[in-house]
Amino acid sequence: MSQAAAAGETQRLSEDDVQAIDRLRDAYQGLRSELAKVIVGQQDTIEQLAICLFARRHALLMGVPGLAKTLLVSKLAETLSLKFHRIQFTPDLMPMDITGTDILQDTADGRREMQFVKGPVFANIVLADEINRAPPKTQAAMLEAMQEQNVTVLGKEFRLESPFMVLATQNPVEQEGTYPLPEAQLDRFMSLIELDYPNEEEEIQIARTTTGGALPDLQHLMSAEDIIAHQDLVRRVPVPDHIYTYAARLVRKTRPGGETAPDWLMPLVSWGAGPRAVQNLILGAKSRAALEGSYMVRLEDVQHVAPAVLTHRLITTFAAQAEKVTAREIVKRLVDETQE
Structure with missing residues (x-):
């Protein structure tokens, strides 16, 4: 995507929303530090x-x-x-x-x-x-x-x-x-x-x-x-059009027998992810982008949440279980093969 297109997407956020994302990023870092205690x-x-x-x-x-x-x-x-x-x-x-x-x-x-x-x-x-x-x-x-x-x-x-x-x-x-x-x-x-x-x-x-004293109280x-x-x-949080397209293509590839499903998928998966998976990919990517302090969703955000969102939505075949091929491994391979 061009810089101009990216800038256009970013402009959808108001100045107040940009500042709110900065506050959310800082609060999230504080949350991680506090839980680490x-x-x-x-x-x-x-x-x-x-x-x-x-x-x-x-x-x-x-x-x-x-x-x-x-x-x-x-x-x-x-x-x-x-x-x-x-x-x-x-x-x-x-x-x-x-x-x-x-x-x-x-x-x-x-x-x-x-x-x-x-x-x-x-x-x-x-x-x-x-x-x-x-x-x-x-x-x-x-x-x-x-x-x-x-x-x-x-x-x-x-x-x-x-x-x-x-x-x-x-x-x-x-x-x-x-x-x-x-x-x-x-x-x-x-x-x-x-x-x-x-x-x-x-x-x-x-x-x-x-095994020592009591755990500390957290802020x-x-x-x-x-x-x-x-x-x-x-x-x-704004989402560029090509990210919507990528998320839909990735989910559609999980469905064996579909037009875009790779040939190697059929013996391993008996049922793929439904439309709710696309919704959750976008929502998860929006959430991660905001937590990272990004003012728009990036491809890496979708790829980051894809294993957690898709793994439990794939039903593997007996052949996959016999070969000890997990749904998470299948999702990772699909992510690696799916282009923007």
């Missing part, structure tokens, strides 16, 4: 969480136990002055255990009436721990809250506060007795964030940090109102 490593995870938060989307965290997923999410909520709830999903968990229910209460004048008691989903950041352990009916109640930002209890609707973000975790090791999320429900999550083991130096630092860097304003700002 209690979280060792996991910088990529922190970035992906921030991208989802400011894009008003939800994320699926995949990692073995002991990688500080709960600690990371709770400290993220602490630094952002947000209300945090953790829900441990179990096979006997019922929808009302998440949404809340009506109970009979005595009033001050001696009468008895039904009163709604809010469940743990009424928070700004909700950690749905091991969501695949709950039965489908309970998962559906959680996903309604994610999609509609409200819950329905006994025919009455209750609106959830903004900002609202669900972070669901799945244990990739033990799948016995679980209810894996269907592909249509996985599609509701913007990103799949995979957590890996720390390296040796980080593991030593973790041992030093967690409150933003308010809920600040976050909502930043989320609105992310939506206004």
Whole structure:
């Protein structure tokens, strides 16, 4: 794209928005520094969480136990002055255990009436721990809250506060007795964030940090109102036409049998990503651009968020699983092959 075209795109932002992006970039750097006081490593995870938060989307965290997923999410909520709830999903968990229910209460004048008691989903950041352990009916109640930002209890609707973000975790090791999320429900999550083991130096630092005194309290860097304003700002980040084209071409290449799908894809993928993937690629790229202090979306922003956005939307074949070819590897190859 020419410099003139780039300048034209940048001019869509007002001077106030340019200054707001600078403030968001500085606040994000402060957030990373603050979380580093209690979280060792996991910088990529922190970035992906921030991208989802400011894009008003939800994320699926995949990692073995002991990688500080709960600690990371709770400290993220602490630094952002947000209300945090953790829900441990179990096979006997019922929808009302998440949404809340009506109970009979005595009033001050001696009468008895039904009163709604809010469940743990009424928070700004909700950690749905091991969501695949709950039965489908309970998962559906959680996903309604994610999609509609409200819950329905006994025919009455209750609106959830903004900002609202669900972070669901799945244990990739033990799948016995679980209810894996269907592909249509996985599609509701913007990103799949995979957590890996720390390296040796980080593991030593973790041992030093967690076996001493109490963890430090973190500063409150933003308010809920600040976050909502930043989320609105992310939506206004301009996107050049060629970036929209690139995102659409990349997603269309994931669909085996399509006109633009490479020949090597057919034996490896049985189902590709849908239109929601294009939306999330653009939103994720907008969010990353703003966090990086860029006044417009760049190609590198789309390429950076593509693995997290596309990996859980590809259904690999038995042949791919037999050859140990992962969906993330397929996405990486597609990104490398897709031109502007």
